[in-house]
Amino acid sequence: MTAKIKPSQGSPYARILGVGGYRPTRVVGNDEILKHIDSSDEWIRSRSGIATRHWAGPEETVAMMSVEASGKAIAAAGIDPAQIDAVIVSTVSHFKQTPAIATEIADRVGAGKPAAFDISAGCAGFGYGLTLAKGLIVEGSAEYALVIGVERLSDLTDLEDRATAFLFGDGAGAVVVGPAQEPAIGPTVWGSEGDKAEAIKQTESWEIYRGRTDVSDVRYPAITQEGQAVFRWAVFEMAKVAQEALDRAGVRADDLDVFIPHQANMRIIDSMVKTLGLPEHVTVARDVATTGNTSAASIPLAMERLLATGQAKSGDTALVIGFGAGLAYAATVVTLP
Amino acid sequence: MAATEAEITEGLAEIVNEIAGIPTEDVKSEKSFTDDLDVDSLSMVEVVVAAEERFDVKIPDDDVKNLKTVGDAVSYILKHQD
Numbered sequence A: 001m002t003a004k005i006k007p008s009q010g011s012p013y014a015r016i017l018g019v020g021g022y023r024p025t026r027v028v029g030n031d032e033i034l035k036h037i038d039s040s041d042e043w044i045r046s047r048s049g050i051a052t053r054h055w056a057g058p059e060e061t062v063a064m065m066s067v068e069a070s071g072k073a074i075a076a077a078g079i080d081p082a083q084i085d086a087v088i089v090s091t092v093s094h095f096k097q098t099p100a101i102a103t104e105i106a107d108r109v110g111a112g113k114p115a116a117f118d119i120s121a122g123c124a125g126f127g128y129g130l131t132l133a134k135g136l137i138v139e140g141s142a143e144y145a146l147v148i149g150v151e152r153l154s155d156l157t158d159l160e161d162r163a164t165a166f167l168f169g170d171g172a173g174a175v176v177v178g179p180a181q182e183p184a185i186g187p188t189v190w191g192s193e194g195d196k197a198e199a200i201k202q203t204e205s206w207e208i209y210r211g212r213t214d215v216s217d218v219r220y221p222a223i224t225q226e227g228q229a230v231f232r233w234a235v236f237e238m239a240k241v242a243q244e245a246l247d248r249a250g251v252r253a254d255d256l257d258v259f260i261p262h263q264a265n266m267r268i269i270d271s272m273v274k275t276l277g278l279p280e281h282v283t284v285a286r287d288v289a290t291t292g293n294t295s296a297a298s299i300p301l302a303m304e305r306l307l308a309t310g311q312a313k314s315g316d317t318a319l320v321i322g323f324g325a326g327l328a329y330a331a332t333v334v335t336l337p
Numbered sequence B: 001m002a003a004t005e006a007e008i009t010e011g012l013a014e015i016v017n018e019i020a021g022i023p024t025e026d027v028k029s030e031k032s033f034t035d036d037l038d039v040d041s042l043s044m045v046e047v048v049v050a051a052e053e054r055f056d057v058k059i060p061d062d063d064v065k066n067l068k069t070v071g072d073a074v075s076y077i078l079k080h081q082d
Helices: A041-048 A062-077 A101-108 A120-140 A193-197 A227-249 A266-276 A295-308 B005-020 B041-055 B070-080
Strands: A013-022 A028-029 A053-054 A085-090 A115-119 A145-154 A170-180 A191-194 A201-204 A223-225 A258-261 A319-323 A329-333
Touching: A013 A028, A013 A062, A013 A266, A013 A295, A013 A329, A013 B005, A041 A145, A041 A266, A053 A170, A062 A101, A062 A145, A062 A170, A085 A120, A085 B070, A101 A120, A115 A120, A120 A170, A120 A191, A120 A295, A120 A319, A120 A329, A145 A295, A170 A295, A191 A227, A193 A227, A201 A227, A227 A266, A227 A319, A227 A329, A227 B041, A258 A266, A258 A295, A266 B041, A295 A319, B005 B070, B041 B070
Parallel strands: A085 A115, A085 A145, A258 A319
Antiparallel strands: A013 A170, A028 A053, A145 A170, A191 A329, A201 A223, A319 A329
């Protein structure tokens, strides 16, 4: 017989309750990058807006950075870590795929025995994780979820590639998502364009090392991208996605306080702001200048810094959009914690 | 109606002025976008997208790298516009 199954019972809405970040202690200036490439500080700044980035040391693992960021997010949310029912980690730079690093992080933050898994959505990863968390909370599979974006992109950086050597940074950003009585995370506009998957990619599969004892001729895998194609897509296609996220949330640009795009490159951010025609009063996250591009970690890291420095405040309305490898993207409007 | 060569040159001059701040009278056929007009590879994408909208033409990424001078862009648009 087909038995009657009880429906799960979730919260009517979800919201971000707390955010935390971890930036590695070592700050790397453009002078250090210039030891390996023929370029200049002026060129790097004019093409990317990046002056410094943080690169992780041996102790600053994906797990360690995640635990540090999560601890701050949990404290800011004011919950007991044992209340967390789901841990979602977005990363492309944790090199041991099994088990999911989310399980170790969940244990180390004191979350007990939550559902824990990793996702791979590149620079869109934070938005993907946030959307999953919201879904779990509204559907009833979790009351509180921890979403982490974490990268050690210095491990996937070709120091001799003058187009990307200066671009990437390391770090972790985390948010606690929980139940709410009012909508505080809007509809997500997300998707992927697999026909453009070659535009941002890892140069080689790890398979290149299989069965080899001499790897002296193998160039270690790194992230590479087609700069102009990515710039065009990121600015002009993503501006449409950002606008759609505003429209679907029923929020006018005039009502917006903060814009937190993925911190890919200052030129993309500037051009996107122009294309979107955002009003002057909107605070724009420009964390890329001192953090570099940290992929899935960039949005929560930028959010944390805006709140910590008083450039944004709790209750502000923010448009967030992540975009990158895939080419995958996710945009939504949120109320800041 | 398709734009003439003179109209395209004038339109491109206005676009380059808007994006790179170069006086329109300096945007001449033989000028190189990167070497003479302060249009780097990323600004070039902005120029291309603005030109696409203005002249109702598609300029794929693979073709952008062949547009070295203002004259290259004018010829491309003349040939590909509807």
